[in-house]
Amino acid sequence: MGAPGDVKAPTDWDSLTFSFTETDRMYVANGTLEDGWSEGIMIDFQPLSLSPAACVLNYGQGLFEGMKARKTPDDRITLFRPELNARRAADGAKRLVMPEIPESMFIDAVRQVTHENRRWVPPHGKGELYIRPILFGSSARLGVSPAEEYMFVVFAVPVGPYFKGGMSPISLRVSQTHHRAAPGGSGGVKAIGNYAPGMMPSRKAKSEGYSEIIYLDAVEHRFVEEVGAANFFCVKDGVVYTPELTGTILPGITRLSIIELAKSMGITVREQKVDINFALDCDEAFCAGTAAVISPIGSIQHGDLEVDYGGVGSITLALFERLTGIMGGSLEDTKGWTHEV
């Protein structure tokens, strides 16, 4: 293990993909529901020790966050709107009866992990350092009730750009049999338990040549909710539409940033229920999240229908260029979204 800050590149930056690589250092803090958090520490990357009866292992009491640190063209390292990840994690902690992490502690942990793994931040344009904060009930619990003790851990992994050679539109399929979240449930939280149930339908769609599935709402099976673990957008007659946040949809930070950016570019944005038949009739469609940023949708299969959007739409492309320009530091950040580490 090299010392943090080594000049030598720790990996081949050109072969990065979105996959796990062990890095140098991680952050760990311990807390309780009663007394909150003790001060976190930075340690070498290592396995955690947990009781087999840990609440998180048996009852899924846990959540995660996902964010990226990037190199600017002049070699500074920046984070994108980390305070929004901190707030979302705090909201999720409330929903899952876990001690909330104060915003300053969350951001401090993310900054330390970025700094101490800075040799793993890919050069500008080659990828990003993906930062993964996790919060979970760590102490033993036999009955279904909240743990007494909690851990907040932050680690980081270098990942490649989602688009090597430009934006390639993906093909999606609407799931006719599965739903991601129901009203009153935990769909609006990055709760760990929300993700394993999507693996089977997603895997099946991938084995049949699709990139991901589109989930419709669980009540009427009519309105678009999400694309796997990314938010959905479509464009018709120059107006951008995205499903409104009703509690079953994850409030994405990329989603919010696209809405704000589009409005400031003079584009009308409507957050409302998006009927799948309306979406299929749109001019452009794309999905958005930290991992993929903006991913154009080339086609959607829904029952007997197969709709082709034909190439990357002009509004999709304009939003992609503006957003990635701000994120990567090649366009001026007039909104104060990026924070130097």
Ligand SMILES: *Cc1c(COP(=O)(O)O)cnc(C)c1O
């Ligand atoms: C994380 C996530 C998103 C995207 O959120 P970002 O903050 O933009 O990364 C969308 N949907 C689901 C289900 C997610 O877990």
